[in-house]
Amino acid sequence: MRNDCPICGAAHPTPIDHRTHTPVLMNRLYPSRDAARSATRGTLDIVACPTCGFAWNRAFEPNLVVYDGDYENDQTHSAAFLAHVMARADDVVASVPVGDQIDYLEIGCGQGGFIGEVARKAAGRLRSAEGFDPAWRGRDATGPDGSRIHKVYFTADNQNRLIHTPNAVASRHTIEHVPDPVAFLSAIRAALGPDSRAKIFIETPCIAWILTHEAMQDLFYEHCSVFTADALRYAMEKSGFGSVTVHHVFGGQYLWATGIAGATFIPPRLPSSRLDQLGKAGPRFTEKWSTAVRAARYSGTVAIWGAGAKGVTFTLLTDPEAQIFDCAIDINPGKQGLHLAGSGLQVLSPRAAAERNLKTIFVMNPNYLDEIWRLTSDHSIDATLVPIN
Numbered sequence: 096m097r098n099d100c101p102i103c104g105a106a107h108p109t110p111i112d113h114r115t116h117t118p119v120l121m122n123r124l125y126p127s128r129d130a131a132r133s134a135t136r137g138t139l140d141i142v143a144c145p146t147c148g149f150a151w152n153r154a155f156e157p158n159l160v161v162y163d164g165d166y167e168n169d170q171t172h173s174a175a176f177l178a179h180v181m182a183r184a185d186d187v188v189a190s191v192p193v194g195d196q197i198d199y200l201e202i203g204c205g206q207g208g209f210i211g212e213v214a215r216k217a218a219g220r221l222r223s224a225e226g227f228d229p230a231w232r233g234r235d236a237t238g239p240d241g242s243r244i245h246k247v248y249f250t251a252d253n254q255n256r257l258i259h260t261p262n263a264v265a266s267r268h269t270i271e272h273v274p275d276p277v278a279f280l281s282a283i284r285a286a287l288g289p290d291s292r293a294k295i296f297i298e299t300p301c302i303a304w305i306l307t308h309e310a311m312q313d314l315f316y317e318h319c320s321v322f323t324a325d326a327l328r329y330a331m332e333k334s335g336f337g338s339v340t341v342h343h344v345f346g347g348q349y350l351w352a353t354g355i356a357g358a359t360f361i362p363p364r365l366p367s368s369r370l371d372q373l374g375k376a377g378p379r380f381t382e383k384w385s386t387a388v389r390a391a392r393y394s395g396t397v398a399i400w401g402a403g404a405k406g407v408t409f410t411l412l413t414d415p416e417a418q419i420f421d422c423a424i425d426i427n428p429g430k431q432g433l434h435l436a437g438s439g440l441q442v443l444s445p446r447a448a449a450e451r452n453l454k455t456i457f458v459m460n461p462n463y464l465d466e467i468w469r470l471t472s473d474h475s476i477d478a479t480l481v482p483i484n
């Protein structure tokens with residue numbers, strides 16, 4: 096239970112969302128309905144800092160969350176997501192001055208999709224690409240396109256695995272899983288060494304977008320730390336990165352921050368975000384969408400599209416026993432046939448879902464609506480698509 100803001104130290108956080116008995120791993124799928132329903136659970140107690148807007152789960156228990164090779168969160172089967180990933184890889188490569196060799200380090204690299212993209216784009220300029228992730232399924236110190244992925248967390252003890260000092264560093268969709276983000280960033284800064292001028296890139300969900308859009312399906316156990324742009328900038332400055340800028344990307348859902356190690360130290364500016372009136376968003380979301388889901392049942396068979404964290408959470412909030420939803424549809428073959436944590440809802444491919452006579456499909460992420468519309472059309476699924484945000 097942490098009541099002072101882990102980023103700026105302000106007291107008296109605002110309660111945002113509270114759920115007990117919620118599965119702790121959203122991106123782990125299960126071979127049977129019973130196994131999915133017996134998933135490890137914990138308490139989500141999201142609060143937001145009145146000063147910097149940072150939101151955290153003050154009931155988070157790190158030892159409940161274990162990331163290993165069963166963790167499946169590949170979203171690059173979607174063309175919309177892939178285009179986003181390519182643009183971020185371009186940013187990383189462009190951050191190293193033309194003519195210089197690139198030594199790239201990625202922290203939390205998953206199954207190497209992004210590190211491979213950076214390696215391919217850097218091409219002849221790439222000298223090294225090293226990734227760290229305990230969930231890596233390949234052989235230790237191997238990776239796509241000449242990269243090396245280490246099946247461990249990036250810590251002071253493991254930094255000696257780096258052959259070259261990195262000049263470009265990225266960590267995408269990792270810091271939100273870390274209960275002490277300033278310690279995480281400070282450790283990266285220390286590992287780069289006192290003379291480093293490396294560029295760092297951090298990508299993470301934006302709490303202001305989530306709350307403005309009342310996208311409560313985006314708040315879940317694994318994400319114990321969710322930033323505003325101000326809070327992320329402040330955390331990076333506090334950790335020894337300078338010249339920090341923070342952009343919104345992917346339709347505003349994600350923050351994409353850059354900073355430079357060793358940039359002239361400026362005393363961190365205390366931010367002043369205000370997240371008022373947000374405590375009511377959680378109950379309002381659950382009531383609104385539970386009603387919509389129950390109403391949809393009268394038109395025929397109901398499903399959700401998206402078996403990631405958003406889909407798992409939306410199901411838990413609106414139909415926790417999966418009595419209404421027939422299935423979850425996902426284009427990632429690694430998820431198809433398996434079951435969602437908590438509810439036990441089964442995941443089907445679009446082709447298999449075409450045989451369920453679906454009438455309503457709730458779409459978890461509006462960014463994929465065009466793509467989903469094309470897929471339902473290709474598979475002759477004649478259902479109404481309802482985007483959540």
Ligand SMILES: [Zn+2]
Nearest residue numbers: 100103144147
């Ligand atoms: Zn704060």
